Amino acid sequence: MPEREDDQNIGLLLFYPYRAMEDRVRARLAEHGYEVTTAQGRVFARIGPDGTRLSDLAAQAQITKPTAGFIVDQLERAGLVERVPDPTDGRARLVVITDKGRETIPVAAAEVAAIEAEWTAHVGERRMAELRRTLVRLREITDPYR
Amino acid sequence: MPEREDDQNIGLLLFYPYRAMEDRVRARLAEHGYEVTTAQGRVFARIGPDGTRLSDLAAQAQITKPTAGFIVDQLERAGLVERVPDPTDGRARLVVITDKGRETIPVAAAEVAAIEAEWTAHVGERRMAELRRTLVRLREITDPYR
DNA sequence: CAATATGGTTCGAGACTCGAACTAATGGGA
DNA sequence: TCCCATTAGTTCGAGTCTCGAACCATATTG
Numbered sequence: 001m002p003e004r005e006d007d008q009n010i011g012l013l014l015f016y017p018y019r020a021m022e023d024r025v026r027a028r029l030a031e032h033g034y035e036v037t038t039a040q041g042r043v044f045a046r047i048g049p050d051g052t053r054l055s056d057l058a059a060q061a062q063i064t065k066p067t068a069g070f071i072v073d074q075l076e077r078a079g080l081v082e083r084v085p086d087p088t089d090g091r092a093r094l095v096v097i098t099d100k101g102r103e104t105i106p107v108a109a110a111e112v113a114a115i116e117a118e119w120t121a122h123v124g125e126r127r128m129a130e131l132r133r134t135l136v137r138l139r140e141i142t143d144p145y146r
Numbered sequence: 147m148p149e150r151e152d153d154q155n156i157g158l159l160l161f162y163p164y165r166a167m168e169d170r171v172r173a174r175l176a177e178h179g180y181e182v183t184t185a186q187g188r189v190f191a192r193i194g195p196d197g198t199r200l201s202d203l204a205a206q207a208q209i210t211k212p213t214a215g216f217i218v219d220q221l222e223r224a225g226l227v228e229r230v231p232d233p234t235d236g237r238a239r240l241v242v243i244t245d246k247g248r249e250t251i252p253v254a255a256a257e258v259a260a261i262e263a264e265w266t267a268h269v270g271e272r273r274m275a276e277l278r279r280t281l282v283r284l285r286e287i288t289d290p291y292r
Numbered sequence: 293c294a295a296t297a298t299g300g301t302t303c304g305a306g307a308c309t310c311g312a313a314c315t316a317a318t319g320g321g322a
Numbered sequence: 323t324c325c326c327a328t329t330a331g332t333t334c335g336a337g338t339c340t341c342g343a344a345c346c347a348t349a350t351t352g
Contacts, residue, residue: 014163015160018161020288065301123284127283134276212334
């Protein structure tokens with residue numbers, strides 16, 4: 001993303017807090033014994049409550065099916081997810097979160113909440129609420145899925 | 147970054163527009179014959195007007211020195227940057243943008259401007275200005291450098 | 293029931309990243 | 323002046339991430 005001149009480039013500005021959050025959530029999970037890489041986290045975070053197909057994970061994370069399969073293999077070896085047959089389609093399998101995988105969710109959520117609290121303390125309630133609203137709006141035109 | 151429940155997780159929300167921008171800038175550069183990968187772009191974007199040391203690039207991009215060296219090797223082979231001796235320190239070298247490398251800047255800047263215009267059209271002037279202000283504030287506590 | 297489409301996997305290769313160990317030059321003291 | 327801890331950068335080996343192309347199995351369509 002070459003681009004210079006006054007680092008107020010909004011792309012970079014979006015990146016800093018995103019990276020900070022991702023790094024801290026990963027660090028927190030590691031403290032609790034869950035060694036999850038960035039790539040694994042991005043896939044894992046997109047698994048729905050009732051499981052999600054590999055193709056859907058790939059589409060939403062904007063990675064190819066082989067890449068998604070590679071990541072799911074790792075998550076499966078780590079015991080965080082498993083592949084079960086999709087009852088509605090014999091070709092498909094659903095990637096579902098295991099009980100062990102589910103344990104990570106409150107840990108991650110707590111860290112996210114802590115970070116959001118810090119950010120709110122720094123910029124104020126109003127700005128944080130506004131930030132969230134604007135990002136939700138932007139998602140409408142920047143996230144091809146949903 | 148495992149975390150679910152209501153995709154209003156602000157980490158993800160930051161990520162969507164960031165990714166959209168990065169992808170489009172890269173695509174635009176490719177159209178103009180500049181094949182720059184994500185990793186290369188992130189390093190290139192941090193080279194200052196008078197050149198920057200490898201260690202500084204690594205620190206700012208939060209990658210290790212070997213990784214930064216690997217990327218700079220590629221950019222150098224592509225003719226976009228070169229390493230020149232640092233006149234103030236015999237151990238160091240400055241990574242500087244070549245004339246060819248400089249040609250990419252207006253191309254990327256134009257695409258960034260176009261995207262910002264689209265975003266502004268979608269959320270409004272006021273919200274965009276507010277978004278930028280808030281992100282600048284957040285950078286103060288999420289970017290260890292600067 | 294053939295033809296096409298869809299869900300996933302396998303294969304081979306390239307890009308990215310790191311930690312550890314190393315070389316070269318700097319900058320303080322004794 | 324000379325030694326040595328520090329800093330800038332590279333080399334090495336290994337592991338992770340990513341993709342395109344080719345492939346298999348099951349659905350779906352006409």
